[in-house]
Amino acid sequence: IRVPFVFPYANEYFYMLILARRADPTILAGDWTFDRVFAEHVFFNSVFGQMAKFVPIEALAWMGRIGTWILLVVLLMILARVLGAKPWPTAITLATFFLIGQSVIGGEWMVGSFEAKTLAYPALVGALVAALTTRVRWAVALIGLCFTLHPAVGLWGGGALAAALVLDPASRATAIRWSWLGLLLAMPGVVAVSSTAFSSAPQDYAFVAVERLPHHTDPTAWPKRGWVFTLIALSFNLTYGIRLWRDGAIRLMTLFQIGLVAGLVIQLVAWAAGAHRITLLLPARAFSVLVPLVFFLYGARILSEGRWRRLFAGARTGRAARVVVLLGVAAVVWIVVFLNPVTRTVDDIAARVDLEPARNDDTAQAMEWIAGNTPENVVVILPPSREDASWLTRRAQVVSWKVLVYDETGEWAERLDAVTGGSSSRGKMTQSLLEEGYEGLTIAQVLVLADEYGASIIVTPADYPFDEFYRAGEIHVYRIGSPD
Numbered sequence: 067i068r069v070p071f072v073f074p075y076a077n078e079y080f081y082m083l084i085l086a087r088r089a090d091p092t093i094l095a096g097d098w099t100f101d102r103v104f105a106e107h108v109f110f111n112s113v114f115g116q117m118a119k120f121v122p123i124e125a126l127a128w129m130g131r132i133g134t135w136i137l138l139v140v141l142l143m144i145l146a147r148v149l150g151a152k153p154w155p156t157a158i159t160l161a162t163f164f165l166i167g168q169s170v171i172g173g174e175w176m177v178g179s180f181e182a183k184t185l186a187y188p189a190l191v192g193a194l195v196a197a198l199t200t201r202v203r204w205a206v207a208l209i210g211l212c213f214t215l216h217p218a219v220g221l222w223g224g225g226a227l228a229a230a231l232v233l234d235p236a237s238r239a240t241a242i243r244w245s246w247l248g249l250l251l252a253m254p255g256v257v258a259v260s261s262t263a264f265s266s267a268p269q270d271y272a273f274v275a276v277e278r279l280p281h282h283t284d285p286t287a288w289p290k291r292g293w294v295f296t297l298i299a300l301s302f303n304l305t306y307g308i309r310l311w312r313d314g315a316i317r318l319m320t321l322f323q324i325g326l327v328a329g330l331v332i333q334l335v336a337w338a339a340g341a342h343r344i345t346l347l348l349p350a351r352a353f354s355v356l357v358p359l360v361f362f363l364y365g366a367r368i369l370s371e372g373r374w375r376r377l378f379a380g381a382r383t384g385r386a387a388r389v390v391v392l393l394g395v396a397a398v399v400w401i402v403v404f405l406n407p408v409t410r411t412v413d414d415i416a417a418r419v420d421l422e423p424a425r426n427d428d429t430a431q432a433m434e435w436i437a438g439n440t441p442e443n444v445v446v447i448l449p450p451s452r453e454d455a456s457w458l459t460r461r462a463q464v465v466s467w468k469v470l471v472y473d474e475t476g477e478w479a480e481r482l483d484a485v486t487g488g489s490s491s492r493g494k495m496t497q498s499l500l501e502e503g504y505e506g507l508t509i510a511q512v513l514v515l516a517d518e519y520g521a522s523i524i525v526t527p528a529d530y531p532f533d534e535f536y537r538a539g540e541i542h543v544y545r546i547g548s549p550d
Contacts, residue, residue, distance in 0.1 A: 079453045080469045086123050088115025095443055098481070098519075106114035106472065108258035109214050110182035130180035139189040140362075147313055148198045151366035153526070158448065159362040159369070167405035170292030172354030173281040177446070186216035190223045190352075194322070198315040202240040203247065205231060210251030211437050215536065217255045225324025225353035233321050235311045236314055261473070268343065270475035275342040285334055286387060295400050299361035302393035308362055323360060326353040345354045346472075361397065363446065368394070391527045422434050428539035432525050433458035435536045435543060440523060447515055447524040447546075450485050451500045464519045467500055484518070487511050516546040 074082055079101075087093045087100055088111055094100045104111060139160070147157040170414040176187040193208035199519055209228050213220025230249070231241035274284040299321070307320030336344035376543040401407070429452065436459045442473060445462045448455040453468040465481035486503025505528055507515075512530065515521055523535070526543050531543035 073127055073459060074181050074454075076453075077181050078127060080466070081179075081181045081263060082123050082471045083456055084111050085115045085126070087119045088112070089118035092442065093460060094456060094462055096454065097444060098457070098477075099466055099471060100462075102471050102473065103261070105258040105261055109254055110185065110216075113540075130184070134180065134184040135177055137188045138184075139360040140192065141188055141195060142359075145191055145195050145198070146363050146366050148195060149319070149363055149367050150370060151363065152370040155369035156366040159366040162401070162407055163359060163362040166401065167404045168360075169296075169355040169358060170405060171285075171288040171296050172348075173349055174351045174353055174355040176359075183216045183219050186212050187223075189215055190219060193224065193227055194319075197227060197237065197318055198235070202231060202237045202418070203244045206241055206244045206248040207251055209255075210248035213252040214255035217259050218269070218348050220252065220255065220348055221330045221347070223356060224324070225331065226352065227322050229325045229328075230318055230321035234314075234318050237318070239375055249446070259391075267476055270364055270479060271342040271346055272340065273479050274470065274475050275345045278467070279346070282348055282351065283333075283337065283342070285350070286338055291400075291405065295397060295405060296357055298393055299396045299402060300357050301398055303357065303360050304343075305365060305389055307391060319360060323353075323357060326356055329353050335362040386500045428541040429525065430454065430458055430542050431538035432536060432541045435538070436461055436523065436525070439536070444518060444523060445521040446519045447485065447512070447519075447526075449501065449504055449525065450482060451504075464515065464521060481519075484515060512546060522546055 083094065083122060084104055084107075114126065114130070121129070142160055143153065143156055146160075147153075151159075151362055164177075166178070189208050189212040193205045193212065196202070196205035207228070209220065209224040212224045213396075228241070231237045236309055237279035280287045302318060303323055307316050307323070310316040311320070329351075330353045333345060335350070336342070336349070401484070429449065432447070433455060442444075442463065444463070447461060448459065448463040450463075450465055450467040453466075455463055456469075457464060464485050465478060467482060468479065481529045482500070485507075486500055486509045488503075505526065507526070507528065509530060512524060512532075516524075522545060524530075524532075524546055526542055526544070527540050529542070530544055534542055535545055536543040
């Protein structure tokens with residue numbers, strides 16, 4: 067429901083194109099964006115880029131989607147069982163977790179479209195299962211693999227688990243002894259990202275953090291209702307964990323969450339200090355999705371007990387126990403009233419009904435015409451806010467607002483300024499300004515773009531005295547040249 071049965075969707079518009087280009091370098095030849103290495107996903111791109119030579123991209127994406135969905139759900143069911151939950155309560159609580167959107171702050175998710183993190187999160191959950199079942203060697207190995215699959219998930223999620231293993235006396239010696247294995251498996255990711263880390267100017271990182279990714283980076287922009295639920299869930303999890311500290315699995319999960327909280331603190335401090343090199347590492351991304359997950363897993367365990375008086379089996383009752391009950395009730399009420407999964411599901415279905423017409427508007431038709439009627443090496447000026455531009459045209463474009471280029475954020479921002487006619491300056495650019503600026507380009511500005519970036523075609527609703535190749539409704543496809 068939350069990921070529509072259409073392809074491509076969301077990030078797949080560009081992640082799948084990266085794979086297609088790995089399989090066939092002539093695709094998007096000369097495109098400045100897709101000429102990048104995208105080192106943060108180098109393992110994913112290399113492995114599945116090779117597979118794309120033999121499997122059609124859409125089939126590969128569906129195989130990846132379904133495979134990662136099944137893998138993650140199976141691992142979560144196993145994790146819940148290790149924590150003492152039964153299958154049916156686990157199914158109910160996990161369904162609620164997915165239907166509220168997985169995370170309600172920070173814009174993070176574990177399962178959805180097919181991309182690198184949908185492999186990294188199963189590796190992290192597998193590491194949790196291994197750690198809780200005293201297979202520490204495997205846990206350390208999977209943490210390293212998680213980093214290689216997706217460095218950000220591995221750094222903050224895997225790092226929190228690694229710290230928990232070292233802090234817990236029961237696993238400390240083994241974790242340290244096998245740390246070399248985790249480092250070895252993480253090394254491909256370390257080598258890949260070291261080439262791009264901190265390679266742009268501070269003002270460029272600030273531009274990306276403040277204007278392009280506030281839904282990930284800016285804690286003050288996250289929904290207040292989401293904040294309240296997440297903090298209630300965290301308080302419940304930690305209090306519950308402290309009350310059951312003698313349970314080795316719960317103790318390790320509590321230490322793990324303390325590590326996640328450290329990531330949140332780093333994000334809050336970095337944002338307040340304007341240290342956007344740090345905020346773009348997204349220290350809170352694992353916190354935002356894993357704290358709600360643990361809450362629902364604990365909920366499954368509690369439901370599996372059958373009776374509330376068995377909630378604290380093996381622990382002394384008292385004021386702290388009552389606090390846990392009150393926090394749990396508060397979280398459930400907040401979910402029902404403010405994060406209602408039924409309402410969200412209905413809204414999602416309604417949005418999916420409207421999705422297909424939006425994917426076939428006049429601009430999409432114009433871009434599809436370009437794909438079938440222009441040379442493969444042509445450079446096109448396209449609306450930078452359209453996530454489907456490169457996918458539909460299969461032609462090089464000047465720049466895309468949707469596809470971040472972390473190793474060249476300065477030039478990325480300059481190109482965005484150019485295709486919007488300089489109508490926005492650093493620190494003030496928004497998506498609506500992108501559209502307004504693009505549609506307001508003057509003839510002279512279009513000619514400058516064509517000269518500077520080698521573009522010969524433009525797709526626009528604006529009227530220009532250029533030769534018109536094609537028209538779809540109000541959208542023109544012009545050949546750029548000196549007006550008569």
